[in-house]
Structures are given as C-alpha cells and as structure tokens.
Amino acid sequence: MTASTADAGPVTLVLPPVASMVRVGRLTASSIASLADMSVDDIDDIKIAVSEMITVLIQSGNRTAITLRFETTADAFSVEASAPSGTANLGRNDLALATAVLEAVADEHHIASTDDRILLRIVKHLAPQATSAASA
Amino acid sequence: MEEIGKNESIRVLLDPDGVVVAEGDIDLAGGPLLDTAILRVENAHPVVIDLAAVEFIDSSGLRSLLAASRRAEARGTSVVLRHPSVGVLRLLSITGTTEQFTVEPEPAA
Secondary structure, three states: OOHHHHHOOOEEEEEOOOOHHHHHHHHHHHHHHHHOOOOHHHHHHHHHHHHHHHHHHHHHEOOOOEEEEEEEOOOEEEEEEEEEEOOOOOOHHHHHHHHHHHHHHOOEEEEEEOOOEEEEEEEEEOOOOHHHHHHO | OEEEEEOOOEEEEEOOOOOEEEEEEEOOOOHHHHHHHHHHOOOOOOEEEEEEEEEEEOHHHHHHHHHHHHHHHHOOOOEEEEOOOHHHHHHHHHHOOHHHOEEEOOOOO
16 A cells, blocks of 8 residues: 555545446445555455445435445555435345355445444455565 | 347347357346346256356346346256356355356366
C-alpha cells in the first residue's frame, strides 16, 4: 500500500438498487483495492464480496440507494455496504449462500439488520510491505 | 450460434448442438439471461453449459446453475459445466456445490 492511498481517506459510492449496478460496484471496488497494492487473488476476493453485498441489499432493501464505503488503512482494506431495510425478505437459503461466500473470501465479515437499515461489512487484511520496512 | 440475449454483464448464446454458451459475468444482471437460455434446452440430456468465457460469477449466478441442476435431476438427467474458469471452480468449491454438477474441465494444453 502506498502512504498516499491510506492518507486519501475513505471513498463513498452511492448506487441505485438495480441489477446492472452490481457490476459497477464490483469494478469500482477492484479499482480502489488495486490502489492498496493488493494481490490479484485478493482483489478477486474483494470483487466477489462486493458483488454479494450489493446483491443482498438489492434483494432485501427497500428499493432506495445503496451506500458503499471503502477504506484503506495501514493493515486492512474494508468495505461497508448499507441500505434502508425493506419489506422484502431474502430467502434463508439465498442468504446462507451469500454468507458462505463472504466467509470464504473475507478475513472478517459482519451482517447486521436494525429496524430501519441493513449493514454488511467485510475486512481484508493487507500483507505487511517488506519493501517499505526495508526502505524505512 | 444463436444469440439468446446480452446485457451489460453477460452474452448468452446457443450453439448448433444445443450447448448454452455464456460469456462475461454471471451475477444478478446476468443470471436471468442464462436462465432463459437454459430453459430453451431444458429437454436436453444432459444440459450442457459452456463456461469457458465466464470471467466472474457470484452466488446469485450460482443460483441459476443450481436451479438448472435441480430441474435436471428431477428429469433424471444432469447439468454439465463445460470448461469452467478458475473463478467458477473456486465458487463451486467455496459453496460446496461442485457435486451438484458434472464438471468437464478444460483440456490440457
């Protein structure tokens, strides 16, 4: 990760809750993750995770905007996705499948639902940068 | 090949042998087009889906494949996933669903 990437602060993206936006969110996540010098495999994991998060929110939200927040720190890349809760309930099997995928591709994952909002968060730990330590 | 449909995520074709060919991403937007194509060849034994050109798949796309597998099983046949990409194989492995399909790997170069 470059110092400027972490110093730049979080990036927030607001998407309309339509299926075509899943790809937009995924590709945006990929671009931001690449700035954190993540490996190709880790970036692929982020793409899968973000796709799952947006899909869950589209299917269970209340058809209003989805907010994504990407943050890079010295040791982690995190994505938080949230939307107002809706009346539509995601099927238990569908959520189980999405949760299984998040568990496999993220180092940490969290799904929470309050009366008015659904929030998903994943964290991917960043490998220590040997070159940075050597040049310090 | 006949084009069944395309959108921002996926292009789905049907080849002369009745093989469904998917190109691009199988996600929330791509899954329904894949469903349409699979339903067109629902009477095939087995249903063959070529995934060599699939660059990305998530669990919503996987649900399309699993639904096809369940319908095929009810008809006494199966779904063959032909030449699945690394990403497809990984998602099958992560979700423990590999055995729901007959996987036909890419031939060795």
